[in-house]
Amino acid sequence: MVKRKSHKGDYCPSARSLDVIGDWWSLLIVRDAFDGLTRFSEFQRSLGIAKNILASRLRTLTERGILETVPAADSARQQYRLTRMGRDLFPVMVALRQFGERHLFAPGEKHSHLVERDTGKAVRLDIRTEDGRPISPDEAVIVKVPETDEA
Amino acid sequence: MVKRKSHKGDYCPSARSLDVIGDWWSLLIVRDAFDGLTRFSEFQRSLGIAKNILASRLRTLTERGILETVPAADSARQQYRLTRMGRDLFPVMVALRQFGERHLFAPGEKHSHLVERDTGKAVRLDIRTEDGRPISPDEAVIVKVPETDEA
DNA sequence: TCAATTGGTTTCATCTTGAAACCAATTGGA
DNA sequence: TCCAATTGGTTTCAAGATGAAACCAATTGA
Numbered sequence: 001m002v003k004r005k006s007h008k009g010d011y012c013p014s015a016r017s018l019d020v021i022g023d024w025w026s027l028l029i030v031r032d033a034f035d036g037l038t039r040f041s042e043f044q045r046s047l048g049i050a051k052n053i054l055a056s057r058l059r060t061l062t063e064r065g066i067l068e069t070v071p072a073a074d075s076a077r078q079q080y081r082l083t084r085m086g087r088d089l090f091p092v093m094v095a096l097r098q099f100g101e102r103h104l105f106a107p108g109e110k111h112s113h114l115v116e117r118d119t120g121k122a123v124r125l126d127i128r129t130e131d132g133r134p135i136s137p138d139e140a141v142i143v144k145v146p147e148t149d150e151a
Numbered sequence: 152m153v154k155r156k157s158h159k160g161d162y163c164p165s166a167r168s169l170d171v172i173g174d175w176w177s178l179l180i181v182r183d184a185f186d187g188l189t190r191f192s193e194f195q196r197s198l199g200i201a202k203n204i205l206a207s208r209l210r211t212l213t214e215r216g217i218l219e220t221v222p223a224a225d226s227a228r229q230q231y232r233l234t235r236m237g238r239d240l241f242p243v244m245v246a247l248r249q250f251g252e253r254h255l256f257a258p259g260e261k262h263s264h265l266v267e268r269d270t271g272k273a274v275r276l277d278i279r280t281e282d283g284r285p286i287s288p289d290e291a292v293i294v295k296v297p298e299t300d301e302a
Numbered sequence: 303t304c305a306a307t308t309g310g311t312t313t314c315a316t317c318t319t320g321a322a323a324c325c326a327a328t329t330g331g332a
Numbered sequence: 333t334c335c336a337a338t339t340g341g342t343t344t345c346a347a348g349a350t351g352a353a354a355c356c357a358a359t360t361g362a
Contacts (some may be wrong), residue, residue: 009180010313011262012250014182014244020255024173025317028158031165035293040340050320055341065254077339085254090288091276092250093165095242100164103216103236103301104171109298113163117292121280125242139172141268142186145261175350183344191309206310226358228308 011145020064021089025049025057030066030082030089038079041149057103094125162296171215172240176200176208179248181217181233181240189230212237245276 003057007015032046061067066086105111114123128134158166183197212218217237220229256262265274279285
């Protein structure tokens with residue numbers, strides 16, 4: 001779905017990612033999948049999404065390799081589960097969460113938290129160089145791919 | 152814009168974030184802003200977005216505190232610049248980029264890179280506990296806010 | 303000074319979304 | 333075992349969002 005415009009050919013990896021999961025519902029579905037939901041009705045109840053839209057989103061997420069359907073275990077129905085690729089969206093979820101926590105809640109307003117299972121410690125994202133040094137955003141620059149011979 | 156549904160009241164910070172920047176164009180505009188673009192025409196050329204849609208997005212991003220307009224420096228026209236809040240979207244951009252690099256490019260296919268300005272070293276995201284231990288996604292769990300008195 | 307560019311707005315056709323009705327298959331309970 | 337409810341959708345249709353193009357005032361540049 002989402003025909004309006006495609007960035008599939010873009011050299012920017014962020015743009016391609018948005019091409020795959022950049023609509024309103026897809027990432028919320030993925031979030032719920034991380035939260036353990038697997039069934040059509042669970043997603044629908046959780047999100048309050050129209051059923052036709054949910055069906056469409058589950059279909060494209062599956063086509064694109066973010067979700068997979070597994071025949072079942074206890075039931076004749078199917079389950080939707082995150083693929084390896086889908087699980088690799090975890091940092092995106094954490095980043096969105098961290099931004100929301102910081103800016104979108106009033107002081108004192110309650111929200112859910114992401115913690116390590118065994119210790120209960122908060123989970124955070126760090127931006128680092130490949131050799132492990134933490135850096136701040138303004139020290140990072142994007143190096144474009146050479147199109148003709150310009151840097 | 153984007154009237155279809157709101158998650159403003161949601162207790163999940165990710166959902167609220169998607170409420171603010173979760174449409175097709177907004178994050179691409181933010182990406183370009185990180186890349187140094189400031190002018191209406193620059194965004195339009197870079198994204199190939201319809202002008203009415205761009206105007207609408209710039210307006211709501213500004214209303215929501217992601218961008219701000221600064222009167223100018225060399226010109227009578229305005230500039231759009233990331234606010235502090237907007238700059239805090241950087242980890243989201245990096246996360247999307249990292250996902251795209253990993254899964255959305257054919258082996259050998261070229262893409263832009265994010266590097267530290269001074270050293271040229273690649274920039275990556277790490278998921279860690281608050282005390283700095285790196286952890287994997289499946290060790291993290293979401294703790295919901297107690298609604299009535301259920302955990 | 304005059305043409306081109308910028309930064310939009312308006313209009314309109316097309317596409318997407320959402321709500322509701324509908325339906326076959328599955329499941330759960332009496 | 334039988335029937336009702338639930339699940340996992342699809343179809344239909346109205347309303348909303350998007351995109352292209354035309355248009356326009358203000359700015360800039362030569």
